[in-house]
Each structure stands twice: as C-alpha cells, then as structure tokens.
Amino acid sequence: DRQPLPDGIGERLAAQLRFIAEADKLKTILRASPLAAADRRENDAEHSWHLALMVILLAEYADEPIDVGHAVRLVVIHDLVEIYAGDSPVFVPGAAADQVEREEAAAERLFGLLPADQAAEIRALWDEFEAGRTPEARFGKAMDRLEPMLLNWLDGGGTWQLPGATESTVRAREAGVVAGSTSLGSFTGQLVDEGLRRGWIRPDEA
Amino acid sequence: DRQPLPDGIGERLAAQLRFIAEADKLKTILRASPLAAADRRENDAEHSWHLALMVILLAEYADEPIDVGHAVRLVVIHDLVEIYAGDSPVFVPGAAADQVEREEAAAERLFGLLPADQAAEIRALWDEFEAGRTPEARFGKAMDRLEPMLLNWLDGGGTWQLPGATESTVRAREAGVVAGSTSLGSFTGQLVDEGLRRGWIRPDEA
Numbered sequence: 001d002r003q004p005l006p007d008g009i010g011e012r013l014a015a016q017l018r019f020i021a022e023a024d025k026l027k028t029i030l031r032a033s034p035l036a037a038a039d040r041r042e043n044d045a046e047h048s049w050h051l052a053l054m055v056i057l058l059a060e061y062a063d064e065p066i067d068v069g070h071a072v073r074l075v076v077i078h079d080l081v082e083i084y085a086g087d088s089p090v091f092v093p094g095a096a097a098d099q100v101e102r103e104e105a106a107a108e109r110l111f112g113l114l115p116a117d118q119a120a121e122i123r124a125l126w127d128e129f130e131a132g133r134t135p136e137a138r139f140g141k142a143m144d145r146l147e148p149m150l151l152n153w154l155d156g157g158g159t160w161q162l163p164g165a166t167e168s169t170v171r172a173r174e175a176g177v178v179a180g181s182t183s184l185g186s187f188t189g190q191l192v193d194e195g196l197r198r199g200w201i202r203p204d205e206a
Numbered sequence: 207d208r209q210p211l212p213d214g215i216g217e218r219l220a221a222q223l224r225f226i227a228e229a230d231k232l233k234t235i236l237r238a239s240p241l242a243a244a245d246r247r248e249n250d251a252e253h254s255w256h257l258a259l260m261v262i263l264l265a266e267y268a269d270e271p272i273d274v275g276h277a278v279r280l281v282v283i284h285d286l287v288e289i290y291a292g293d294s295p296v297f298v299p300g301a302a303a304d305q306v307e308r309e310e311a312a313a314e315r316l317f318g319l320l321p322a323d324q325a326a327e328i329r330a331l332w333d334e335f336e337a338g339r340t341p342e343a344r345f346g347k348a349m350d351r352l353e354p355m356l357l358n359w360l361d362g363g364g365t366w367q368l369p370g371a372t373e374s375t376v377r378a379r380e381a382g383v384v385a386g387s388t389s390l391g392s393f394t395g396q397l398v399d400e401g402l403r404r405g406w407i408r409p410d411e412a
C-alpha cells in the first residue's frame with residue numbers, strides 16, 4: 001500500500017530510494033530493552049541512533065585510536081538486517097537459534113536492493129562490524145553492548161529480569177564492552193556488581 | 207524515577223553518561239511526519255537515524271564533495287535541542303514562533319550537561335548545521351528536507367495535508383534540498399509536481 005516512486009527517475013537513484021523506503025521498517029523492529037524516557041521498548045532505529053551518539057561522545061575511551069566517522073557509519077547500518085531477520089534478544093533462551101543464517105539471508109535480500117557497488121560497500125561495512133575486524137568495529141560493538149546495560153540500569157532492571165539473564169550471561173555481555181574499551185568495560189563491571197548487590201541481576205545458582 | 211548512576215565513576219564519564227541518558231528523551235519527541243512502515247508518527251531519534259543512513263547512501267549527489275563521516279555526525283546531533291524545545295512542525299501555522307530562541311536556550315541547557323570541551327564541540331557542530339556553513343551541513347539539511355518529503359510521498363499525502371501546507375510552503379522545503387544537491391532537488395521537484403497533479407498537495411489559491 002506504499003505509493004511507488006513516480007516514473008522518470010534514473011534506475012540508480014530509484015534503487016537507492018527504494019532501499020531507503022524499505023529501511024523505514026527498522027523503526028518497527030522492537031528490541032527487548034526498555035527506554036529510559038518512556039514506558040515502552042526501544043526499536044532498532046532509535047537504538048542505532050543512540051549508538052551513533054555514544055560513539056561520538058565516548059570515542060576517547062576506545063583502547064585503540066578510531067576514525068569516529070567510520071565507527072558511526074558502522075553502527076548506523078549494523079542492525080539493518082533485522083528488518084528481515086528480526087531482533088534476537090540475548091536473554092530469551094532459543095531466540096538466537098539460526099541467527100547467523102537468518103541474518104546472512106537477510107543481508108543478501110536487503111543489500112541486494114541497492115546498486116551493485118553500494119550493495120558491496122554496505123555488505124563490507126556490515127561484515128566488518130559483525131567480525132569485529134577493526135578498532136572501529138570493536139568500539140561500535142562495545143557501544144552495542146553498553147547501551148542496553150545503561151538502559152537496564154536506568155530502568156532498575158530491564159532485560160536483566162528476563163528468564164535467561166543471570167550473572168554469567170550478563171558478564172558475557174560485559175566482555176563485549178571490555179573488548180573495545182578497558183575503561184568503559186570497567187564501568188560496566190561496576191554496573192553489574194552493583195546490579196547484583198541490588199538484586200536486579202540474579203546470581204547463577206539462584 | 208530513573209536510577210542515578212552508581213558512585214565512584216569519574217566526574218567526566220559520569221557527565222557524559224548523564225547526557226547520554228538524557229538524550230534518550232529524543233525517542234519521545236514526535237514529529238508530524240508519518241512512518242512509511244507503520245501507522246504512527248515518526249520520532250526525532252528515528253528521523254535522525256534515517257538521515258544518517260541517507261547521507262551514507264546518497265552522498266554521491268552532493269553538489270560539493272563531502273566528508274561523509276562528518277556529515278553523519280551533524281545529522282546525528284542536529285535535533286537534540288528538541289528534547290527541551292520540542293519539534294516545530296513546518297506546516298502548522300504558529301508552531302515555529304520563538305523557535306530560534308527556544309532552541310538556543312535548549313542548546314545552552316542540554317549541551318551544558320557535557321564536560322566543557324565536549325559541550326563546545328557539540329555546540330559547534332550544531333551551529334555549523336543550523337547555519338548551513340559547510341558542504342556537509344548543506345547536504346545534511348538537504349536530507350532533513352528530503353526525508354519527510356519521501357515519507358509524505360510513500361504515505362500518499364502525509365503532512366502535505368496539514369492546514370498550513372500549500373504548493374508554495376512545500377516548494378520552500380524543496381528549496382532546502384536544492385541548496386545541497388541539484389539532482390536530488392530536481393527529484394524532489396518531480397515529487398511535488400506529481401503530488402500536485404494527484405491532489406496530495408493543495409495549490410496556493412485553493
């Protein structure tokens with residue numbers, strides 16, 4: 001029911017605009033994380049924007065020097081495949097089954113809407129992020145771990161209260177922050193320690 | 207009711223994280239524009255993300271060469287002041303009264319949460335964008351005009367149906383696209399011409 005673009009646009013621009021229109025769907029993919037500012041869950045587009053802002057403001061804590069503009073590009077595109085593959089919440093047992101295959105297929109389908117040169121460029125950015133191959137990718141992934149931790153903290157629990165969340169699964173997320181930033185990883189450790197003390201995170205044996 | 211950060215974080219990082227938490231509110235600031243992918247209005251965080259994606263994919267159409275990473279940073283921060291100043295919808299008569307003063311005051315208050323060096327840095331980015339002082343700012347502003355035009359098109363009307371929207375007010379928005387990109391301005395002109403033909407935009411004398 002979306003209106004098709006008018007005729008007479010060049011094929012390259014038309015393909016790019018159809019991709020940009022399809023990308024609107026990222027605003028409808030809900031994550032498990034609660035917003036700090038309202039009583040609802042966050043969507044992937046909002047999340048991606050928040051990561052971009054965090055990269056800009058926290059770049060000084062990266063363990064290796066990063067190109068901020070490049071890191072921002074990585075986080076802007078990192079969740080696009082979830083338009084077709086859906087979000088895979090970490091603390092919901094089984095939710096991540098086949099995630100790699102589903103996201104791989106989604107990348108083929110989604111990036112394939114773009115002109116071939118741009119499909120390859122965006123695919124390369126996505127692969128770089130997923131593999132954590134560069135300092136920018138490792139720092140972007142650290143933000144992708146830190147942001148929901150911060151939202152959980154502000155919420156006084158958030159997804160830490162889901163069935164699959166216990167100290168060890170939360171600590172595994174903390175490790176993703178450490179991998180990009182020792183100092184932000186240490187801050188995240190403080191959040192988790194204090195979250196355990198307050199009963200917002202369950203110890204493993206509980 | 208948001209949980210304060212735990213004690214024992216350095217003051218600089220604490221200030222940055224409080225800003226990042228406050229920025230969560232951008233996800234609750236509603237724009238007039240309809241989403242293409244769902245039956246609801248867009249919020250400022252989603253909008254800012256969509257502009258970042260458009261900068262990445264459409265940079266080749268900028269009239270002057272742009273640093274894509276820099277342009278992406280500009281659009282990521284460009285609407286933050288609306289957390290306190292609110293959105294000023296263009297087609298709602300009177301909604302933009304005092305907009306400059308309100309946004310100026312909001313910038314002082316919001317960016318003032320950051321450490322002084324970063325407050326100055328983010329303020330400079332915001333000023334650069336607002337003034338359209340650089341090729342990156344002009345292209346970012348072009349995306350800020352083009353994105354709601356595209357959403358209106360996909361919706362078959364959108365904010366073009368609001369009381370204050372007629373051909374001349376819509377053409378004034380088109381001019382903001384032209385200022386950053388002749389070719390995307392020409393595409394926008396096609397959307398407006400065809401929108402008029404289909405009755406999605408009112409002629410001035412109607």
Ligand SMILES: [Ca+2]
Pocket residue numbers: 079144
């Ligand atoms: Ca993710």
